[in-house]
Amino acid sequence: MERFTKRILPTAIAVGAGVLTLLGYLFPVEPFITVRDEMVRWAVIVAAFAFILGFLNILRVHLGRLAGRGAGRGYSLVLIVTALVSLFVTSAGLAVDSARRMSDWWFGNVLYPLQAAAAGLVAIVLAFSAFRLLRHRRGVEVLFFLAAALIVLLGTIPLPGVLGTALATLRQWWMEVPAMAGMRGFLIGVGLGTLLVGLRVIVGIDRPHSDV
Amino acid sequence: MISCPKCGVSNPEESRFCRACGAPLPGASDGEGGGRRCPMCGAMNPPDSVVCERCQARLVPLIAEESATEAEEAPEAAPPQAAPFSAEISPPAEGEPDWLAELRATMEEAEEPGPEETPPVEEVEVPEWLTGSAPPAAPAETAEGEEEVPEWLQEVALYSAPAEEPSPPGGEGAAAPEPPSEAAPPGREETEVPDWLREVLPTESPPGEEEGPPEWLEAATPSEAPEWPAEGGEETALPRGDEGAVPFTEVPPEAAETAESAASEIPAWLREVEEAAAPPPLLLEEEAREEEGPPAAEESVESMPTWLLEEAAPAEAPAEEAGPEAPGVSKGGHVFTSEEGVPSLEPGEVPDWLKELAPPAEETPAAPPLEMEPEHFEGLVPAEIPDWLQALRPREEGEAAEEPVETEGLLEGLRGTLPPSPLIGAVEKAVAVPSVTTKPASVARAELFQELLTRPVISPRRVEKKPRGPMGLAIQRLVVGLLVLVAILAPMGGVWLPMEEGPGSAVPAVRADVQVAYDTIETRVDRGTPVLVAVEYGPGEAEEVDLVARALLQHVLDRGGRLIFVSTRPEGPALADRLASSLDGADEARTVNLGYQPGGASGVQGLLADLARRPIYPTGGPATEAAAMEGVTSAEDVGLIVVLGGQTEDLLAWIEQTSARYPDLPLVAGISARVEVSAQPYLERAGAGALRGMVVGLPGTAVYYDLRGVEDVHLPYYLQAMAMSQWVVAALMVVGMVVFLVVGGKGR
Structure with a gap:
């Protein structure tokens, strides 16, 4: 029974859903289209339910850390309190005023500035890392990487004169030829990998949804 | 003095048997009181005594007790039992063998100094096992004849000692209580011979029939004596397998050659001695008896006591060991070839003294294989013994010698050991081990793992914090952060980079x-x-x-x-x-x-x-x-x-x-x-x-x-801040490349 519930049944559901959805794309006729769209809706519901599970899981982890008297208990306490308050504020539909809801105010005055500031610090960190790159790593590829970064940086700046035009032209070539080539190769690899994983899941070779 | 009515030799007054011929002397009573003499201690007991009053030795055998009782009821009818033991030594007859004549002369010289006396009576009729009960005779009387007389004959001679033991050596006369003469008064014969022995011995031996063997002995003698003694009388050992056996070689060959002719001339006592000692004389006795007439075997057997019949029956086994030619063996009869041939008596059936005289049980030879008459094999088919049974039969020494000798192991030196199983020690075919190809990477990992295992344990040390250089990491971070911040804020201070305006920029x-x-x-x-x-x-x-x-x-x-x-x-x-x-x-x-x-x-x-x-x-x-x-x-x-x-x-x-x-x-x-x-x-x-x-x-x-032709008031500022910061970052990258390329770093 355990084998059926933990292995056979999940595999059957995954294979069946994959095959039906694939048939809807390969043969866009009824009833394959209806079945395909229904499967997509189910996937959205399942993904939404995953957010609930994720929320409960992060609460469990940090509650455990809080009970274990380990390091960073204060951060865990702040996280738990913030999550519960946000859940309550959003679910209750509290409003700051008639025009703004509490959740929007919270987002625009807490979350947005914090994430923007963190993104701005990324520029400082990237600059410092570029400065000390040769301090930690040396080699042809490192020099190549630094040269590419300089070209893109300087080529993006709308500088006047020949230097600006030359840097802009070099940057355009760099982005359209080497960078795009690498990115296409990466995307093709990702596409093939996605196709292979999808087929393995549909056939039943891979069972990430099964415990055994 | 009492004169022997048979041989005329004078005997002391107290003698019961003749000291010369052993015949009962007239007037001799059954002891002093007509009682029984203890065979062990020699004390006299009343006639009806069964156990010695002195030493508690049994006087009457258990089996023969009833017969003795019957004999006591008619004591007068029972003649003295001395007939087989008191055979008179007749003068040397013609044709008598030299050894016998010499023996007689020796006996006469040793025991009877008087010229008128007959040669000393050799009461040799009693077998060795029976004579052992008698006290030894005086050494002076037998010293001379011991070397010449056979051992069995010496023992027989010692039988007369009980009557002589009390008497001083060499003494003779009526006053002497026990004259040195071996003869005893006839009246004491009955007292010296126990009743049970009287039953065993021939019932009566008249003087006139002394030369013939007693009937009971005739019944015991083999009816068909073997022929080997008559064929040569060659030097042949008594086939008993007993070291104590009396060798027959002591009998002169001449005696064997002339035994047949002289059988009738040999006195009864000597004949009985020969019967008891050695088979050849019995053979002669048998031949002589055949001339006289067929023996009354059945009557003799009936006259024998039961215990003696039972004792005589097992004697067939040792007698048959020598084969059909064993002397003294009578087919279906009883054997009294020698004292060794007498089987041991059952406890309780014989007195202790007789039990002690019996030959040891281990000396009794094993029963020979049974030989049957040819007619017994009629209709029988030899069985086919299977091989496995043949392998189990006992092996002869000769066969074992043919077996290989074990050369090693615990059984080294032994023959006939079972060979080892062929499967043991056989080398089996080695199991094919699949070849395993080891990748170089696996080998490298294994070597690294081995190196780690063999590396000595190093206690963890506190890592000393390296002193920062003139440009520490924090300072570097601070400088870089400040430069970027200055670049971003520079447009706000009116510092603008030259930037091409318009769409063409x-x-x-x-x-x-x-x-x-x-x-x-x-x-x-x-x-x-x-x-x-x-x-x-x-x-x-x-x-x-x-x-x-x-x-x-x-x-x-x-x-x-x-x-x-x-x-x-x-x-x-x-x-x-x-x-x-x-x-x-x-x-x-x-x-x-x-x-x-x-x-x-x-x-x-x-x-x-x-x-x-x-x-x-x-x-x-x-x-x-x-x-x-x-x-x-x-x-x-x-x-x-x-x-x-x-x-x-x-x-x-x-x-x-x-x-x-x-x-x-x-x-x-x-x-x-x-x-x-x-x-x-x-x-x-x-x-x-x-x-x-x-x-x-x-x-x-x-x-x-x-492109749209619109203008955003904030956009130029953003572009200047972006361009300024990008220039700063680019400059930091170049400086960093130059510095660390010159100064050096950790590298890879």
């Missing part, structure tokens, strides 16, 4: 992509055209993407289009509201926020398929109630899709899902500079590509504004 490539996007909006968006806007960026990319988004969406709104905001990110609806609030003309009639759709690529698929089913953010009302959603149920009803992305995955999901399901639906992207490289492959080139055009970062926004 943009990078040509950037300008081309922006141009495509601009043209798409210009051509695809009209008044009331629903445009699906995917907000796929977060707050971290919001400052950059919002600039791009505002340029694009304001263009759409300016063109009269309707904006339908959707997102696959949780923070998307909030950013969409924030973006919409910054646009001119973005009222509820022209904009609608359909909120967040989870599921990644599946969420995009669901959004494209079911726009009308989406709830309105944040009220949750049906999308069909929104004015901006008029006539819109799916992606097929929209004129353009604008993807505002800051993450590669989100952008790619929209590009792929849209182009796959709605290939004719144009898609324009306003993205961050970090996503540019990921979107480049999807840009439409030569009429092919899923992404119609894109606006990337501040440079693209600047170009877009330039």
Whole structure:
């Protein structure tokens, strides 16, 4: 029974859903289209339910850390309190005023500035890392990487004169030829990998949804 | 003095038997009181005594007790038992063997000094086992004759000692209580011979029949004596297998040669002695008896006591050991060949003294194989013994000698050991071991693991913190951060970099992509055209993407289009509201926020398929109630899709899902500079590509504004701050490269 519930049944559901959805794309006729769209809706519901599970899981982890008297208990306490308050504020539909809801105010005055500031610090960190790159790593590829970064940086700046035009032209070539080539190769690899994983899941070779 | 009525020899008054011939003397009584003499201690007991009053020795055998009782009832009828023991030594007859004559002369010389006396009586009729009970005779009387007389004959001679023991040696006369003469008064004969022995011995031996063997002995003699004694009388050992046996070689060969002719001349006593001692004389006795007539064997047997019959029966076994030619063996009869041939008596049946005299049991030879008459084998077929049974039979020594000798092991030196099993020690075929190919990497890992295992344990040491250099890490971070901050804030202080103004200042490539996007909006968006806007960026990319988004969406709104905001990110609806609030003309009639759709690529698929089913953010009302959603149920009803992305995955999901399901639906992207490289492959080139055009970062926004001919008051400041910071960062990179190339670093 355990084998059926933990292995056979999940595999059957995954294979069946994959095959039906694939048939809807390969043969866009009824009833394959209806079945395909229904499967997509189910996937959205399942993904939404995953957010609930994720929320409960992060609460469990940090509650455990809080009970274990380990390091960073204060951060865990702040996280738990913030999550519960946000859940309550959003679910209750509290409003700051008639025009703004509490959740929007919270987002625009807490979350947005914090994430923007963190993104701005990324520029400082990237600059410092570029400065000390040769301090930690040396080699042809490192020099190549630094040269590419300089070209893109300087080529993006709308500088006047020949230097600006030359840097802009070099940057355009760099982005359209080497960078795009690498990115296409990466995307093709990702596409093939996605196709292979999808087929393995549909056939039943891979069972990430099964415990055994 | 009592004169022997038989031989005339004078005997002391107290003698019961003749000291010369052993005949009962007249007037001799049965002891002093007519009692029984103890064979052990010699004390006299009353006639009816069964046990000696002195030593408690039994006087009458158990078996013979009844016969003795009967004999006591008729004591007068029973003649003296001395007949077999008191055979008179007749004078040497003609043809008598020399050894016998010599023996007689020796006896006479040793025991009877008087010339008138007859040669000393050799009471040799008693076998050795019986004579052993008698006290030894005086050494002086037998010293001379011991060397010449055979041992068995010496023992017989000692039988007369009881009567002589009390008498002083050499003494003779009536006054002497026990004369040195061996003869005893006839009256004492009955007292000296116990009743049981009297039953054993012939019932009566008249003087006139002394030369013939007693009837009981005749019955015991073999009817068919073997012929080997008569054939040669050669030197032959007595076939008894007993060391104590008297060798027959002591009998002169002449005696054997003339035995047949002299048998009738040999006195009875000597004949009995020979019967008891050695088979050849018995053979002669048998032949002589045949001349006299057939023996009354049955009568003799009947006259024998039961215990003696029982004792005589087992004697067949040792007698038959010598084969059919064993002397003294009578087929079906009883044997009294020698004292060794007499089997041991059963306890209780014989007195103790007699029990002690009996030959040891271990000296009794084993029973020979039974030989049967040929007629007994008639009708019988020899059995076929199987091989396995043949292997189990005892092996002769000769056979064992043929077996190989064990040369090693615990059984070394032994013969006839079982050979080892052929399977033991056999070398079996080795099991094929599959070859294993070891990869060099595995070998290297194994060697490393071995090295780690063999490496001595080093106690962890506190890692000393290295002193920082003149430019510590914190200082470096601080310097870099300050430089970037100064570059960003420099435009605010009036420091501007020289930058080419106008549309021509943009990078040509950037300008081309922006141009495509601009043209798409210009051509695809009209008044009331629903445009699906995917907000796929977060707050971290919001400052950059919002600039791009505002340029694009304001263009759409300016063109009269309707904006339908959707997102696959949780923070998307909030950013969409924030973006919409910054646009001119973005009222509820022209904009609608359909909120967040989870599921990644599946969420995009669901959004494209079911726009009308989406709830309105944040009220949750049906999308069909929104004015901006008029006539819109799916992606097929929209004129353009604008993807505002800051993450590669989100952008790619929209590009792929849209182009796959709605290939004719144009898609324009306003993205961050970090996503540019990921979107480049999807840009439409030569009429092919899923992404119609894109606006990337501040440079693209600047170009877009330039294309539209509008001016943003904040945009030049942003561009100066960006350019200044990029120059600073580029300068830091170059400085860092030079410094660490010169100074050196950790390297790889």
